[in-house]
Amino acid sequence: MFCEKVIELIRELHRMSDGQLPAFNEDGLRQVLQEMEALYEQNQTDVNEAKSEGRADLIPSIKLRHCCLLRNQRCVTAYLYDRLLRIRALRWEYGSVLPANVRFHMCAEELQWFNQYKKSLASFMRSLGGGEGLDITQDMKPPKSLYIEVRCLKDHGEFEIDDGTVILLKKNSQHFLPRWKCEQLIRQGVLEHVVS
Amino acid sequence: MDTQSYYPVQPGVGMEENFLSLDDILLSYERLPVRTECAFPRLGFLEKSSDTQDIPEGTKMELPLWLSKGLYDRKRRVLSVELPKMYREGWRTVFNADPKVVDLHKMGPYYYGLGSQMLHFDSPENPEIAQTVLQTFIGRFRRTMDSSQNAYNEDTSALVERLDCLEKALFRSGQIGLHGFQSWEKGQASQLTASTLVLNYRKRKITDVQP
Structure with missing residues (x-):
């Protein structure tokens, strides 16, 4: 049956419903495009024959292949679009720098899209707050205090805070830090928020 | 969550x-x-x-x-x-008798979705199909909602295994609500947590390393 290949792509995304980005399936996508090309060419020959020899009985077959073309088109669009949604989410979960193993799963165009999304978001955030800019990825949960108690879950090296002090983030050490400085690190699982 | x-x-x-x-x-x-x-x-x-x-x-x-x-x-x-068999007269009687006992995951898993899509094809039985699908949903909804709102910190696989895809999505959002409420009650709502996506990525990284 036609359009079986493209379902594999869709399934791949559907299995990872938590928003993880599977590797870009270039090979699968190429196979789908090849199938579409074959369908299109067959339809062309049948259309020409139906026109020149007046064979109206070919029309149902042409219609069937046309449906398959539309279906492939829909699935490929959905595949690419869903991946973009996931990539956009990564910007909010990881911050502007992605770890290599995540970046590795994107194709060149997706990396380009990610960079442009980053730029648009950054210029939007700069335009807010009366010329001073406002980081809207901060404070997803309303803050209760400016400083919070955090514990290090792994060695992260040196870390500089606003007043210029440098702290060493060593595994299992506990610190009292400005909230806005460590929010990102908490999301990334480097620090843990300790609530007393 | x-x-x-x-x-x-x-x-x-x-x-x-x-x-x-x-x-x-x-x-x-x-x-x-x-x-x-x-x-x-x-x-x-x-x-x-x-x-x-x-x-x-x-x-x-x-x-x-x-x-x-x-x-x-x-x-x-x-x-x-x-009509696929689960929308035919015979199965409709089963659904009308007691929708709660049917394993919709095995029947479907898109029982409601496919049922609604069947209405695109002119079949004389369409009104009955629509009615049965609706009544099945109404009959099962209460139990789905109850279990999603009360199963806290326990294994939910037995509760969801017989649910249709639509019901599973409802169950999940019920669970998210329940967990959100519980963590608010415990005063943890304002605690900053690591992103689940990041954590899941890390989980996979470890398995990738192990042969």
Whole structure:
């Protein structure tokens, strides 16, 4: 049956419903495009024959292949679009720098899209707050205090805070830090928020 | 349970399909028994049981929903779609008797979605199908909601295994609400947590390293 290949792509995304980005399936996508090309060419020959020899009985077959073309088109669009949604989410979960193993799963165009999304978001955030800019990825949960108690879950090296002090983030050490400085690190699982 | 920034495209409601929704694409992949009302020349290879060059008129075969929907035409009879067994009279009686005992995951898993999609094909039984699908949902909803709101910190696999995809999604959002409320009650709502996506990535990284 036609359009079986493209379902594999869709399934791949559907299995990872938590928003993880599977590797870009270039090979699968190429196979789908090849199938579409074959369908299109067959339809062309049948259309020409139906026109020149007046064979109206070919029309149902042409219609069937046309449906398959539309279906492939829909699935490929959905595949690419869903991946973009996931990539956009990564910007909010990881911050502007992605770890290599995540970046590795994107194709060149997706990396380009990610960079442009980053730029648009950054210029939007700069335009807010009366010329001073406002980081809207901060404070997803309303803050209760400016400083919070955090514990290090792994060695992260040196870390500089606003007043210029440098702290060493060593595994299992506990610190009292400005909230806005460590929010990102908490999301990334480097620090843990300790609530007393 | 954490706030997520990935929101997939939601499936369409009722008879509508959402073009970009992965769920709807998988739903329209479900196969329907159909009977061809005209010949399809040069496509004989699609029908495995015979090795003719064409698909002759009157062949009974299974086609995916998306193809049946695309080919179906009220005026020009290209194919007629038959009802899958769970929407036929016999099963409808079962559903009407007690919807709670049926394993919709095994029957479907897109029982409601496919049922609504069947209404695209003019069948004299359409009103009954719609009625049964609706009544089944109403009959099962209370239990789905109850269990999703009360199963806290326990294994939910037994509760969800017999649910349809739509019911599973409802169950999940009920659970998210329950967990959110519980963590608010414990005063943990303002605690900053690591992103679940990041954590899941790390989990996978460890398994990748191990052979």
